[in-house]
Amino acid sequence: MAVTSEATTVWTGTLFEGGGNVALDSSGLATFAVNWKARSEGQANTTNPEELLAAAHSSCFSMALSLALAQAGTPPESIQTTAAVTFEAGKGVLGSHLLVSARVPGISEEQFEAIAEDAKRNCPISQALSIPITIEAELA
Numbered sequence: 001m002a003v004t005s006e007a008t009t010v011w012t013g014t015l016f017e018g019g020g021n022v023a024l025d026s027s028g029l030a031t032f033a034v035n036w037k038a039r040s041e042g043q044a045n046t047t048n049p050e051e052l053l054a055a056a057h058s059s060c061f062s063m064a065l066s067l068a069l070a071q072a073g074t075p076p077e078s079i080q081t082t083a084a085v086t087f088e089a090g091k092g093v094l095g096s097h098l099l100v101s102a103r104v105p106g107i108s109e110e111q112f113e114a115i116a117e118d119a120k121r122n123c124p125i126s127q128a129l130s131i132p133i134t135i136e137a138e139l140a
Contacts, residue, residue: 004026005026006025006026007022007023007024007025007026007052008022008023008025009021009022009023009034010023011034015036016036018035018036019033019034019035019036019046020033020034020035021033021034022034022047022052032046032047032052033045033046033047034046034047034048034049035048038051039087039089040087040089048087049087050085050086050087050093051085053083053085053093053096054082054083054084054085054096055083056125057083057085057096057098057123057125057126057129057133058081058082058083058098059081060123060124060125060126061081061083061098061100061119061120061123061125061126062079062080062081063123064119064120064122064123064124064126065079065081065100065102065115065116065119066079067119068115068118068119068122069102069104069107069112069115072107072111072115073106074104074105074106074107074111075104076102076103076104077102077103077104077105078102078103078140079100079101079102079103080100080101080102081098081099081100082098082099082100083096083097083098083099084096084097084099093131094131094132095131095132095133095134096126096129096131096132096133096134097133097134097135097136098120098133098134098135098136098137099135099136100116100135100136100137100138101137101138101139101140102116102137102138102139102140103139103140104139107139109138109139112137112138112139113137116135116137117135117137120133120135
């Protein structure tokens with residue numbers, strides 16, 4: 001079954017002086033302020049598309065890694081993934097770096113790194129991105 005997720009942004013004003021709100025329509029869980037300064041200067045208390053992309057990438061990767069580890073016969077106790085998405089004005093999104101720490105009983109570091117690399121390639125959000133994606137994965 002295909003599931004379509006939706007979010008809506010309402011923007012007023014110009015790119016540099018304006019701002020808006022992005023609502024998570026499908027879940028109804030949150031609405032976030034968004035503006036150019038958050039994107040170009042890292043303004044606090046306001047999100048940006050790259051932070052939302054990082055949230056999507058880190059959660060999708062964690063799910064993909066959990067599945068891959070379980071399929072390998074070594075289900076994880078826990079996985080923590082931070083996705084750092086870099087944006088530069090005039091160039092766009094430059095990349096996403098996944099920083100992963102997991103507790104996985106009964107697996108070697110080499111096996112874990114291979115499974116993490118495979119999960120990075122096969123995570124649906126990774127596959128949707130046409131940017132370089134790097135990863136650092138370690139057992140906790």
